[in-house]
Amino acid sequence: MDTLSALADGFSIALTFQNLGLALIGCFLGTIIGALPGLGPSNGVAILIPLAFTLGLPATPALILLTSVYYGAMYGGRISSILLNIPGDEPALMTTLDGYPMARKGMAGEALALSGIASFVGAFFATWGLVFLAPQLVKVALLFGPAEYFALFALAFATLGGIASKNQAKAALAAGIGLGIAMIGVDGQTGVPRFTFGEVHLYDGIDFLVAIVGLFALSEVFIFLEHRGTAKATGDASDIKLGRLTPPMSMLKQTVPTMARSTVLGFIAGVLPGAGASLGSFISYSVEKRLVDKNNTFGTGDPRGVAAPEAGNNAAAGGALVPMLALGVPGSGTTAVLLAMLLALNITPGPLLFTNNPDVVWGLIAALFIGNVMLLVMNIPMVSLFVRVLLVPPRYLMPAVAMISFVGIYGISGSTFDLMVMVFFGVLGWILRKLDVPLVPIILGVLLGNQMEANMRRAMTISDGDWSALFASPLSIGLWLFAFFGFILPIIAGRFFRPKFPRTDSEADPD
Amino acid sequence: MKNFITRLAATAVAVVSLTAAAHAFDPGATECIAPANPGGGWDFTCRQVGKTLQDLKLVPGTMQVTNMAGGGGGVAYAEVINKRNDANNLIIAASSATSTRLAQGAYPGNTMDQVRWVASVGADYGIIAVAKDSAINTLPELMDMIKADPTSVSIAGGSAVGGWDHLKVLMAAKKAGIADVRTIKYVAFDGGGEAVTQLLGGSVQAFTGDASEAKGFVDSGDIKVLAVLAPERLEGDFASFPTAKEQGIDVIGANWRGFYAPGGSSDEAYDYWVNAIGTVYDSAEWKDVMAQNGLAPLNLRGADFQAFVADSVASITDISKEIGLIK
Numbered sequence: 001m002d003t004l005s006a007l008a009d010g011f012s013i014a015l016t017f018q019n020l021g022l023a024l025i026g027c028f029l030g031t032i033i034g035a036l037p038g039l040g041p042s043n044g045v046a047i048l049i050p051l052a053f054t055l056g057l058p059a060t061p062a063l064i065l066l067t068s069v070y071y072g073a074m075y076g077g078r079i080s081s082i083l084l085n086i087p088g089d090e091p092a093l094m095t096t097l098d099g100y101p102m103a104r105k106g107m108a109g110e111a112l113a114l115s116g117i118a119s120f121v122g123a124f125f126a127t128w129g130l131v132f133l134a135p136q137l138v139k140v141a142l143l144f145g146p147a148e149y150f151a152l153f154a155l156a157f158a159t160l161g162g163i164a165s166k167n168q169a170k171a172a173l174a175a176g177i178g179l180g181i182a183m184i185g186v187d188g189q190t191g192v193p194r195f196t197f198g199e200v201h202l203y204d205g206i207d208f209l210v211a212i213v214g215l216f217a218l219s220e221v222f223i224f225l226e227h228r229g230t231a232k233a234t235g236d237a238s239d240i241k242l243g244r245l246t247p248p249m250s251m252l253k254q255t256v257p258t259m260a261r262s263t264v265l266g267f268i269a270g271v272l273p274g275a276g277a278s279l280g281s282f283i284s285y286s287v288e289k290r291l292v293d294k295n296n297t298f299g300t301g302d303p304r305g306v307a308a309p310e311a312g313n314n315a316a317a318g319g320a321l322v323p324m325l326a327l328g329v330p331g332s333g334t335t336a337v338l339l340a341m342l343l344a345l346n347i348t349p350g351p352l353l354f355t356n357n358p359d360v361v362w363g364l365i366a367a368l369f370i371g372n373v374m375l376l377v378m379n380i381p382m383v384s385l386f387v388r389v390l391l392v393p394p395r396y397l398m399p400a401v402a403m404i405s406f407v408g409i410y411g412i413s414g415s416t417f418d419l420m421v422m423v424f425f426g427v428l429g430w431i432l433r434k435l436d437v438p439l440v441p442i443i444l445g446v447l448l449g450n451q452m453e454a455n456m457r458r459a460m461t462i463s464d465g466d467w468s469a470l471f472a473s474p475l476s477i478g479l480w481l482f483a484f485f486g487f488i489l490p491i492i493a494g495r496f497f498r499p500k501f502p503r504t505d506s507e508a509d510p511d
Numbered sequence: 512m513k514n515f516i517t518r519l520a521a522t523a524v525a526v527v528s529l530t531a532a533a534h535a536f537d538p539g540a541t542e543c544i545a546p547a548n549p550g551g552g553w554d555f556t557c558r559q560v561g562k563t564l565q566d567l568k569l570v571p572g573t574m575q576v577t578n579m580a581g582g583g584g585g586v587a588y589a590e591v592i593n594k595r596n597d598a599n600n601l602i603i604a605a606s607s608a609t610s611t612r613l614a615q616g617a618y619p620g621n622t623m624d625q626v627r628w629v630a631s632v633g634a635d636y637g638i639i640a641v642a643k644d645s646a647i648n649t650l651p652e653l654m655d656m657i658k659a660d661p662t663s664v665s666i667a668g669g670s671a672v673g674g675w676d677h678l679k680v681l682m683a684a685k686k687a688g689i690a691d692v693r694t695i696k697y698v699a700f701d702g703g704g705e706a707v708t709q710l711l712g713g714s715v716q717a718f719t720g721d722a723s724e725a726k727g728f729v730d731s732g733d734i735k736v737l738a739v740l741a742p743e744r745l746e747g748d749f750a751s752f753p754t755a756k757e758q759g760i761d762v763i764g765a766n767w768r769g770f771y772a773p774g775g776s777s778d779e780a781y782d783y784w785v786n787a788i789g790t791v792y793d794s795a796e797w798k799d800v801m802a803q804n805g806l807a808p809l810n811l812r813g814a815d816f817q818a819f820v821a822d823s824v825a826s827i828t829d830i831s832k833e834i835g836l837i838k
Contacts, residue, residue: 191672336702414579
């Protein structure tokens with residue numbers, strides 16, 4: 001087995017004290033960066049690039065440090081999703097759906113530990129996928145032309161219904177708002193600015209992070225202000241239950257099939273450049289909801305609803321390294337930053353990277369395994385530390401959330417305009433919460449809408465406006481069929497099989 | 512870490528003595544604005560030049576890199592003009608994309624003469640390529656196919672419509688005698704990498720991009736370079752590929768990289784930066800950086816660079832009018 005001996009060589013490169021130390025620092029910083037709203041994996045990696053330069057690190061240790069931060073941030077994003085209902089970064093968005101309700105039910109410890117384990121499973125098996133399948137998987141990425149990407153995004157939207165809300169119309173409205181926001185900015189296919197009102201700051205569109213932090217974090221602060229003085233807002237900490245700190249075996253057993261399926265789906269989404277981790281966690285969650293949500297427990301704190309997106313987005317993080325290493329094409333924002341780092345270190349990414357720089361590639365892959373184990377070991381004991389966030393009375397916690405939001409967003413672009421946009425989204429989020437409109441589909445609309453439109457327009461340009469090009473390849477026909485049945489089946493099946501009794505715990509977004 | 516502190520101290524001492532001798536101007540805490548998110552070309556320009564300036568002890572300590580994304584560089588451009596117009600310690604990364612947007616009025620209300628153009632640090636020449644198993648072997652063949660039936664060829668590139676990757680093809684097509692360049696099918700992707708992937712996957716027939724973007728695929732033999740849009744053949748891996756000029760299509764597409772400084776900065780500061788960037792350009796270290804990243808020589812400083820940018824803005828304005836992007 002060439003691959004295994006190459007991997008063994010990789011381990012011999014990665015297993016030095018310096019590299020292990022760097023991996024430890026990277027994992028720790030990454031977890032913190034991921035947990036802070038506004039700071040995501042791509043900012044985290046970018047912030048640490050100068051550090052790697054300043055320390056004069058050679059290629060392999062530098063990459064080990066940065067990929068540890070990357071994996072750490074993917075782990076960390078879930079923490080604030082679960083504890084505060086504020087996604088730490090885009091891929092952790094879906095984790096709020098069941099993670100936060102679990103925390104409200106006094107199961108914060110279990111949710112954190114379970115999501116840690118799901119993250120580990122996703123990332124661990126995705127890294128094996130990277131080891132054995134990278135060259136083959138590149139061919140899958142090549143199968144996806146604009147028409148196929150369009151079908152893939154259509155599939156994502158078709159399975160959107162019912163997620164995050166019991167009221168389908170409100171979910172659709174929210175997705176529509178998201179799509180509308182996605183249209184802001186210069187249209188790449190014609191070069192014409194849309195809905196920018198001559199404001200140069202809007203030419204690049206709305207940054208997802210600004211929208212997420214505004215909608216989730218700031219609106220939470222506004223809700224708190226509204227309720228100030230009441231018992232809920234001043235927060236009597238004594239009646240908050242933290243729950244146990246390890247998930248019971250039965251819960252793990254229940255979530256194993258979920259993790260397995262989500263890992264595969266997330267990994268595939270990661271491999272496709274232009275899809276990425278957010279799509280990975282989204283598809284994992286929605287497929288899992290379709291498959292196993294027999295009693296309508298998803299969205300109310302179902303452990304499987306926590307395991308699915310976490311396994312999915314961490315598997316996608318591993319998957320995104322496939323096109324980066326094997327093609328030199330970034331599959332996500334973070335891998336784009338890593339790619340720039342490789343260039344700066346005199347390594348040309350591309351199809352020959354595995355042949356020309358095996359020490360870098362295999363050292364990196366070995367480091368991923370090490371970082372992964374390290375993150376699991378570090379995260380499980382830290383659960384008890386994280387859950388204490390819930391003990392902080394909201395009157396201290398909320399100002400801190402507001403401060404971190406402002407600092408984080410200012411740090412991305414260094415412009416005060418983004419802060420105003422964030423406040424706008426905060427107010428919008430507050431109003432929508434009052435109206436009981438779910439926020440998650442808005443972000444999905446923004447995240448997926450742009451890509452969906454761009455790919456449709458590309459397909460149309462290539463085919464000279466012939467719509468049949470969208471259904472021309474077997475792959476796209478297959479995706480359309482999935483989309484069709486994903487949309488139709490729940491409507492039919494729901495009518496016949498859905499339990500008739502109303503749920504007792506159908507408490508909506510607990511405002 | 513100790514090593515780093517010693518180096519920092521040494522740098523500070525060296526810089527104080529050096530600048531005292533060479534220039535009367537002390538830049539203080541220097542800053543480079545990368546008008547984009549981390550990871551892109553402008554970010555790279557700031558960080559690499561900043562690192563070299565530091566290694567050559569041309570600036571005191573480290574140069575701070577500030578990412579100011581938005582409006583394809585327009586946010587940073589407006590910020591510099593409106594708020595930091597007299598900053599002497601500041602340079603901003605720029606490239607062909609900057610001059611393209613200035614030419615097309617994509618920075619509303621701003622023009623190229625509101626800042627001082629410092630120097631270039633190299634250029635990334637354009638290439639036009641096809642997949643390795645394509646029947647097309649030369650640039651004129653590709654152009655003839657487009658002439659015969661414009662719908663038969665889709666060309667993928669990493670910039671938006673009207674962006675630099677698009678304009679390069681249009682300029683070549685015009686020189687090749689295609690009367691209505693608007694008929695050319697250009698498909699915009701998010702970056703050169705995605706565009707090359709689509710070429711390999713067979714969704715499009717040709718690729719337009721920069722030499723550095725395509726290097727990995729050229730090395731592996733996955734794509735066939737039809738023409739390099741440089742005045743003469745490039746060195747190294749690209750030496751075997753003919754220029755467009757050799758094939759009778761006289762077009763040059765240089766994606767230059769360089770810097771501008773605030774319009775109100777003092778003459779001493781401007782001269783200091785022209786000198787410092789020039790020293791970086793001449794250094795052996797920078798030669799290595801250029802070789803590693805597929806940057807070809809383009810050495811323009813001070814007034815020469817100012818004239819070069821003015822020229823390229825004028826020619827891009829012409830072609831953009833012709834294809835109806837601007838009125």
